[in-house]
Amino acid sequence: MPRLRERLPRAVVHELAEGDDVSALVDAALASSTPPRVLGIYGGDGSVGTLAHVARRVGLPLLVFPGGTFNHFAKAADITSLDIAIDALVAGTGRAVDVGELTFTTGEPITLLNTASIGIYPAFVAEREKHEKRLGKGLAAVVAAVRIVRRSDPIEIEIDGRTARVWSIFIGIGRYYPVTVAPIERRRLDDGLLDVRILYANGQPRTRGAVALALGGKADAFAARLPFLQGPPAVEAFTAGDLRVASSDAGGRDPGYAHDGEASLRTPGDQHDDGRRLSIRIIRAGLQVYSPADRPRG
Template sequence: MPEPSTPLPPRPTGAGVFIVRNPQSGRDVIRRDPSDIIAERLPDARVHELRDDETLADVVSDAVAGDDPPAVLGVLGGDGSVSRMAHQARRHGLPLLVLPGGTFNHFARSIGVDTVDAAIDALVAGEGMPVTAAEVSTGAGEPVTVLNAVSVGTYPQVIAEREDRMDRMGKWLGGVAATWRALRDAVPVVIAQEGRRAKVWSVFVSVGRNAPDRVAMMQRQTVHDPLLDVRIHHARGSRLRAVASLAFGRRTIAILRAVGLMPPDSDVERLVVREFTVAVRTPDGAPSVYVHDGELEEQAPAGYRLHCVVVPDAVRVYAPTSAQT
């Protein structure tokens, strides 16, 4: 059946739109600079380039508290920047404009926004929809908003290694080097969930039901489904299989499955729930981290407790009507 749409106020010139651009997003991807597109099509929008000494939350708070507060919050960046801006949109009760500017743009593609022009088309037409999200917390602090997925285990270990190498090698080469390092050094983590303990390579929590053949769920398959899809990859195989399980492209998964590198179904446990809590303990020397929407979050070395809960219709997003059916 058709998914729900929500008409949003059209902004044909960008009046009332405040856009934060993260210049670090997608810096290793060759693409046309979208600044000219935004300036030409949204001449009345305000665009703020995020500096190294600023946080997105502070920039938005200052804008909302100013003499001319925005009616729409926009972000030009990758999935991490988009999820942080979605959190601010929820906090201030404003609709979100997603301008894809990262490496993968998983969430933007989920809502049918493949280009900056497509996002602006939806803004000009006033087309939008409510999107389900998740809230994730690890302690007494404020929960973070998650739009795609959360992960613990091998994938965060790879991301932590990549972050260490990015300044020297760039994101892409750093990722390749981190993957090779994981083939040698990746270690399982121990989790406790509903009274059960297990040694696992990874846990992925997707917002909404995801493709059943995947372990690594980086991009959500639906934007309205008020459920969490959990995949627990038990540590019964090799490091090579653990790293292979991080593949998320359909063709790559098919090839790896054909040559026997993907884990068998018996090694992957699936849960479909509205709320998920897991205690995580990392071995000595391994990074105590988790990842949400590509963002690395460091935790106490002894381990942490991860709590995820689904939030239906969490944020209103500008998106083309063609993506809502």
């Protein structure tokens, strides 16, 4: 990366290879005669999230260079180029941002920067993005929702003690916009809340699920007035400081989960009588990040 070496000639740069243990690399650097005072990462949301977890563990600030296909966290922090990130470092400007901690029945918690989800949400987003350039976001969402709901099955879950049959659960670190099942942006990194969107499937036609997934709660409310689609609201949205979810599918099916652009077909941890469990909590000001001087936030 010539531009990085040009502007930060004293930076120690390591190009990650497949199989590299980021945590071990940082520990080795900290044990050297010239330990780093800042950890930087060039990559997308998955790579940024991995180093953010290590930065929290070792108590160092994070410098993010947007270099992935999707750079949702960098965008939310107003870091849209390598030069903007370096300017923030040189100026010493930054902020403390909220993060989430995703915990399973076993293993170390995972640091969340953007979102986590269970069910069909990750597949819907991937399908929508395939068609956005050709169809635009609105029509792409409709096409994706119909295709994903048609070939998927709802899952049985228990969320904060309530049982339900759902298509998906979306959890955002901070409030996301617009108010739909699949929001796309946030305006603050420090509002101290989890943004939860649940798409229910309790006894409702698949069409209701597709409408709500593509167009949100207002469209679902309209659909509920139609004789062949009547039923309770398909979408629930609320904020919380923490959330506990257990998948309890009768067939023992593991719905998997996704976080910050990384998807898994298997939820870590052991199967319990009440299903595979995970919990998420907000950590206020859990990470220090270099970013441009604060601008007014909506």
